Amino acid sequence: MKLRRSILNFILVRESESKLVKSLFIFEFFQGSAIALFFTAAISIFLNHLQASNIPKVYVLAALLLWGVGFLYHKLEINLSIKRIIYVVVVINTLIIVFFRIFYEFFYLETWYLYLFLAVFNVLYLLNNLEFWGLAAQIFDVRQSKRLFGVISAGDIPAKMIGYFSAYLIIPFIGTENLLIVAATLSSISLFLLNPLFKHSNLKSIQQGGHKLHSTHSIKNMQSAIAGNILIRKIAIVSFFSFAIYLIVNFVFYGYVKAEFKTDKSLVSFFAIFFGVTRLFTLIIKIAFANKMVDKIGLRNALMVSPAILFAICITGIFIINQFELQRFTFYLFGILIVITDVLRSAIQTPVLLAILQPLPVHQRLKGHTIIKGLMDPFAFLVAGVVLWIYTSSSLFNFEYLNYFIILLIILWSYFTWSVEKDYLKTLLTGIRNRTLNTRDLEISDKDTLAYLHEKLTNGSETEAISVLKLINGQAINKSKFLIAGLNHFSHHVQILALEMIQTNHEITLLPKLKELLYDESQDHIKSEIITAISILDKDFNFNEFITHANTDIAYQATLSSLPILSKTNPEEVEAVLYNQLHFHQNEHKINALKIIGKLGLYAFEHKVIELMYSHDRSIKSAARQAAALLATNYAIIKLVDDYQYEKQDNEIIEALEKIGEKSIVPIQSMLLKSDCQGPKSRKLINLLGKINTTTSKELLEQLLNKFTENSDAIINSLFALNQKTSKSDAEIIEEITKLLNAAIEILFQIKYLEDTNPTLSSALTMELKNIRNKCIYWFYNIYDQETVLKIKTGFTLNTKESIANALELVQMEVHKDFAGLFALVFENSSINDKCLQLEHHYHFQPVSEVALAKNIIYDVNYHFNCWTKSCVFYSINKRNNFLAPEFVKPFTLSKNEVLKNTAEYIFYKATTPSSIK
Secondary structure (H helix, E strand, C coil): CHHHHHHHHHHHHHHHHHHHHHHHHHHHHHHHHHHHHHHHHHHHHHHHHCCHHHHHHHHHHHHHHHHHHHHHHHHHHHHCCHHHHHHHHHHHHHHHHHHHHHHHHHHCCCHHHHHHHHHHHHHHHHHHHHHHHHHHHHHCCHHHHHHHHHHHHCCHHHHHHHHHHHHHHHHHHHCCCCHHHHHHHHHHHHHHCHHHHCCCHHHHHHHHCCCCCCCCCCHHHHHHHHHHCHHHHHHHHHHHHHHHHHHHHHHHHHHHHHHHCCCHHHHHHHHHHHHHHHHHHHHHHHHHHHHHHHHHHCHHHHHHHHHHHHHHHHHHHHHHHHHHCCHHHHHHHHHHHHHHHHHHHHHHHHHHHHHHCCCCCHHHHHHHHHHHHHHHHHHHHHHHHHHHHHHHHCCCCCHHHHHHHHHHHHHHHHHHHHHHHHHHHHHHHHHHHHCCCCCCCCCCCCHHHHHHHHHHHHHCCHHHHHHHHHHHHCCCCCCHHHHHHHHCCCCHHHHHHHHHHHHHCCCHHHHHHHHHHHCCHHHHHHHHHHHHHHHHHCCCCCCHHHCCCCCHHHHHHHHHHHHHHHHHHCHHHHHHHHHHHHHHCCHHHHHHHHHHHHHHCCHHHHHHHHHHCCCCCHHHHHHHHHHHHHHCCHHHHHHHHHHHHHCCCCHHHHHHHHHHHHHHHHHHHHHHHHCCCCHHHHHHHHHHHHHHCCHHHHHHHHHHHHHCHHHHHHHHHHHHHHCCCCCCCHHHHHHHHHHHHHHHHHHHHHHHHHCCCCHHHHHHHHHHHHHHHHHHHHHHHHHCCHHHHHHHHHHHHHCCHHHHHHHHHHHHHHCCHHHHHHHHHHHCCCCHHHHHHHHCCCCCCCCCCHHHHHHHHHCCCCCCCCHHHHHHHHHHHHHHHCCCCHHHHHHHHHCCCHHHHHHHHHHHHHHHCCCCCC
16 A cells, blocks of 8 residues: 555656646747747847948947846845746736837837837846746656756747747747737737746645745856856856857847848748757757767867857958959858857857856856856847947948957867866866765766776775765766776775665676676675675675685675575575584684574574573673574564563663554553553653554553653653653543542642641652642643643743743643642642632632541542652651551562662561660
8 A cells, every 4th residue: 555655656656747848838839939939029120220331339238238227126036926927927027028119109110219228128038037947946846857957948949939930930920029929919818827827736846945046146246156166267267258159140130130131021931940940950959969979078168169160261251262262152041050059058158058067056057147147148148339439430341351350269279178178177176075965966977087086986085086986976977987986996985885786776887897806806895795795796606715704794695695505505504504503613703693593584493592692791692682583483582571670780681672663562561550650661662662663662661651650751742752742531531630630739739738847858759740640741742732732731840930931821821720720729830828728619628637648649649649759658657657557568678669679678677676776
């Protein structure tokens, strides 16, 4: 049933997860399509009315808008919940699209409107990225994100691709400006999808937990991150050059597009097909080639692919243009450049840059992500815009000359890209040394990084090697060469970890290597672990020749690994091997044989285990007890409990009984009741019952609670440790509480009666009152709110005026009024006289003689009194009054409680010895 329930829960979680991913995919699909249509309309209308030379001014405006929006978004993150932020962003994006369509009728010829129209596209794109990926990062943990973010992000590329292609199909019928109406409709649909999206359980828990989005950071934080970490700084520079080149290539390309197409509809048709095909190429390369290529050529070489290809195309373009002066070729050249730049940047460059940030601590990594998108992209807009603005304003302006400037940027880009790997490996090494790398957050598969890790594992220190092995263990790669390097490492701990990983991952390909090490005498220090690994990988391997090895650890593991095979092929040999070790070998072999008997549950050797529990050798006796705990037969348990009574060093017996668990309760009960639950040994058994934590142990503890008040504090602590309710009915519990409170009232009056005449007995009765209070709290725990009752218990444990007052206030709030008022009156911090005066209104205490009171205590009238209290009665009252005849005192001289026994013996002696002898 448990397995079925677990499988059902797993299926339900996966179904819920699948529905959430689907909802996120659809939501992002509509958002992405809307933004793609907005951009198609914006760039087409802009180029139809203005020259491409005005685009640098748009870049500068976009930079300022992006920084401003980023700052405002950071403020929203601090003050609003996730749900509100996402609603605000989607509404703002939709309204922006609607406003530009409305204002188009009035301002489409105004330069400021056209500048703002094109620049705002970048704002829409930034807001969409911040809210969407901030939400996704909060919903999924790191393992889920690795599996699901690719699925979710896949919605962005086809969304834009379909958006561009749909623009091409509908533009002949609706006009360029009306693409905004379609975009606003798609964005509105995504708004209506939010309500069902937030009904998913993952998002409900986030809303209830009051989580905030943290997609952005303050400018101060980002500046400190850039200044403080060289890897983030290098990546920021690489990202800057990459995006700056992309912007300049776009600018040049738009200039040639403007020259080729004269109407807004023709521009829309061209851009729709061009960018749709670009997104198609991006999708193909991202799915089919990107990851495999990065793994094969390494991170640095993957980053160098983009600048290398762009450099080759630019050089080739300059040569052909100079040789043949083909104007149209330049148009195609920059068209190719923009496709390659966009595709490689989306499919390879950005994912690799993010992968390089992985060795950083989580908070630095998040800042790095923000810097790449939130700081460097606007900075690239600003720098490219200013440079191009100045250039287009000069007399030297020529699109072809920009080729040289692009080549210069590519060279700078390549320089910083080439140097990134060195800082990445330094950061990785620092993480390995400091043990700050989390395999859940890190995913490594490229060959250069793996080669670096292998070198560190082979030649690094013990700490570095262990960290590398743990890091590699969490990666989806072939681990064989790393595990071999671990086996060959000089450190014993590294070798052990490698062997553990071989077993866990079932690395069957390393079986020949392990067998080679098995017969290498220099590897005796790890040979027992090698035997364990081989036995897991090769169930039929014969370890017979190692059973008599001089090293007892090796002999033990060889024997343990051989027995499962022998039990199938030659069962008699199993008994012969163990019999030989138990009777004829040195003590270490006997201990190993006992370990095997216990571990494999070989009940045929029960008699031998019990026999060795009588051994005079401490180590053999200890091993026999451990084996008895694993066998857990009736005779073995009885022997353990019997040993416990007379053994001074009894902790290992307690540990053995704890391993046995519930089966040991019956003999423990017999011992506790037989010894009347006295002394430190009884307290250990009481604590043990709390650790066993079963219904049977709870019932025994409750039985002891009523009969033996000496250890009531330990019994109550064990009962609370069980953390499970009693099997008694509510009616039975109420009866128990009523009896306890009635006894408390009577004891309270007894204390008042004895306060001045017998302070010793009065103090003993005060302790009885405290025990009654604790028992009441335990029974409250079983019928009232457990958390509140635990607070009441804590208040009395702290024992300050404030804590007791708070505890009593909670009693009044939680406990039934029939008990609460009386409990508060009896146990409040006030004088005995005041309490008794209030109680006399409802309870009348009949004055009795000191002798009658003493007899009530001695014979447990209405309450089972502590032996210490009875001792006080004997010493302080009987000594003075002789109210008990010697024959009535004598039974108490047989008490298991030492204090009561000694006091009774003294009183008996005084009563039976003639005065002349006294």
